[in-house]
Amino acid sequence: MRVVLQRVKRASVTIDKQVVGAINHGFVLLVGVHDDDTEADIDYLVRKITKLRVFEDQQGKMNLGLAAVGGEILSISQFTLYANTRKGNRPSFVDAGQPEKANRYYQLFNQKLKATGIKVATGEFGVDMAVSLVNDGPVTILFDTAHK
Template sequence: MRILVQRVSEASVQVDGQMIGQIGAGLLLLVCAMQGDDEAAADKMATRVARLRIFKDDDGRMNRALTDTGGAALVVSQFTLAADTRSGNRPGFSSAAAPDDGKRLYERFAESLRNQGIHTETGQFGADMKVRLLNDGPVTIWLDSADRA
């Protein structure tokens, strides 16, 4: 599972001009399930995100996690994180999970965040979405479940 984590002051997502998800301070999470991912990977990544210490403490150091701050999460599916750009000018996406698996794991990831007490809003899987954010920092971090044993 690949996740692009962005610390935000606010973020929202629209589909067909309708606001479907909106948060204040917290994390915008662009999520892509990859071939071979399973529910355990989704749960593990949700825990990593919830515990990722990228919020400032009283001394101004990035030492607090989303679970410490009471911040929210906006989870948006983005299969293009699977892009393979090693050849040619057109990215390939064959390493992304099949749509049914991708949707199931995307939903599992969001539910796992909720189960950890994090207010979680979502986009709409497979939809053409318009995402707005006010990046805080900016802080942007790339997570890939394949990078950890």
């Protein structure tokens, strides 16, 4: 799995001009699934993301985690994280997970994030979405379970 995490001041996702998910400060997660991913990859990412200390403490050091600051998560499915751009100018998406598995893993990932007690808002799998965010920092971190 690949996840691009962005620390945000606020974020929302809109489908057909209707906001379907919104958060205050926290993380926007762009989530891509590969066919070789396992549930162990989901557990790894949930643990790493929910424990990630990238919020400032009283000394201005990135030392606090999401729960410590009352942060929230907006999770967005994004198969294009597996774009292959080595040949030509049109990306290939053959490395992205098959839709059935990708949706199942995306839903399970979100359920496991929610089980940690953190508020999780989502977009919808497989639809065109408009994501709006105010990046904070900016802080952007890439997770790739193929390289853990």
